[in-house]
Amino acid sequence: MIYKDVIIIGGGPAGLCAAKILADQDVSVLLVDRDHHLGGQLVKQTHKFFGSEKQYAKNRGFEIAKILINDINDKPNIEILLGATVAGIYKDHVITIVKEERYLKYKAKAFIIATGASEKALAFENNDLPGIYGAGAIQTLMNLYGIVPEDEVLMVGSGNIGLIVSYQLLQAGVKVKGIVEAASIIGGYKVHASKLKRLGVPFYMQHTIKRAIGKDHLEAVEIVKLTDDFKELENETSIIKTKALCIAVGLSPLSQLLGMMEVAMKYIKELGGRVPVLNNLNQTSNPNIFACGDVSGIEEASSAMMNGYIAGLGALKHLEHPHPNHDELIKMYHHELEILRHSSYGEKTLAGLKKLGGGPYAN
Structure with missing residues (x-):
């Protein structure tokens, strides 16, 4: 002792x-x-x-x-x-x-x-496909080891972590395919969001991930529109091609x-x-x-x-x-x-x- x-x-x-x-x-x-x-x-x-x-x-x-x-x-x-x-x-x-x-x-x-x-997880179909990361994992890869996860990433979550990691990805030469946010307003600091908007990153507000698409690795993501009380609108879905998905939902x-x-x-x-x-x-x-x-x-x-x-x-x-x-x-x-x-x-x-x-x- x-x-x-x-x-x-x-x-x-x-x-x-x-x-x-x-x-x-x-x-x-x-x-x-x-x-x-x-x-x-x-x-x-x-x-x-x-x-x-x-x-x-x-x-x-x-x-x-x-x-x-x-x-x-x-x-x-x-x-x-x-x-x-x-x-x-x-x-x-x-x-x-x-x-x-x-x-x-x-x-x-x-x-x-x-x-x-x-980090909190997000439940959706095929959420265990290779190419799906938590925001902390991507920060570790890039900022500790100098490795980018892929050359394109879709971000889920517009809190400060999601916004900051998105900007860091852009700085590393990675294309950010967009930011998916379930709420109707951006959760993080406006100064971070404004930088991303000026760089042309699209924001998909009141959307969430419905399923990940791919066989051996992530190839695309299906997103779905949400109502004000966070119910899915089944007829309002979109497919976004991406090689990586980053989860930053709290x-x-x-x-x-x-x-x-x-x-x-x-x-x-x-x-x-x-x-x-x-x-x-x-x-x-x-x-x-x-x-x-x-x-x-x-x-x-x-x-x-x-x-x-x-x-x-x-x-x-x-x-x-x-x-x-x-x-x-x-x-x-x-x-x-x-x-x-x-x-x-x-x-x-x-x-x-x-x-x-x-x-x-x-x-």
Whole structure:
């Protein structure tokens, strides 16, 4: 058994920011991630971030990852364990970790769950044909390994991920055959959508995928028009030839570890699924467990980073070792979150948080 003061599960933007808060404090920390690198989704993101200086505005995602990783590298109080999967977390404050052929046990006084989210799938006929990708897979291929999936791609989903990946495909010389969106309005930032429209990318609003066509590989996709209440209009279908289809229809919080600890959770559609009820310090109903990032509700990476800082500060206070600037920092990071959430694009998140309650949104 190895003992730590704090264990952070997840090394994406939220987990890295939590670790940054803890880096220069007199506490022992384990940061564990199943990938073989830190940074999570940031390392795949080549677009520049919006927002304030505190939100790393004007930096690209992979640049932000480098900044945060450099801030915690070589800190004597932080142990980093990569390529490791947390198999379980238990009520006696023990976690079990599988790394290669080793089985490790750690015990901690506080846990910060920053496990992020998984991509949602879309059900349609032949959705297992080769040539059908999730947006994260295409980002990994292009931005980590320099490989384009095909020379033409049809995108499903007009949220920020779908719009940004479409633009990245165009930059890589791939023809984007169009963007298929079930809703009547574009879900992502207008600035991203406008760039695609100027480049001639067609938008198929109020449409969804009916079936994929092909024998051994994707050759075409049949799309169908939807009514305002999302029912298919059987006589209004179109065939779009494409060699690849990218699915970007949202994310679901990876909250299984929180479920194992039986913390209070609610299903909130606007936040992506089952999420924990948190207080003002991102503390769950179990006082030893904190949560931050997409596991506590799907938001932008900028929000995940602010939430990571708050969770780190909360863990320090729980250990009765509060940061010397605790009150000032908590106020500042919550203010940054409010700015992000009260933009026109944060309305959905804000509505979900008010339904969830807890923290600054408690009734």
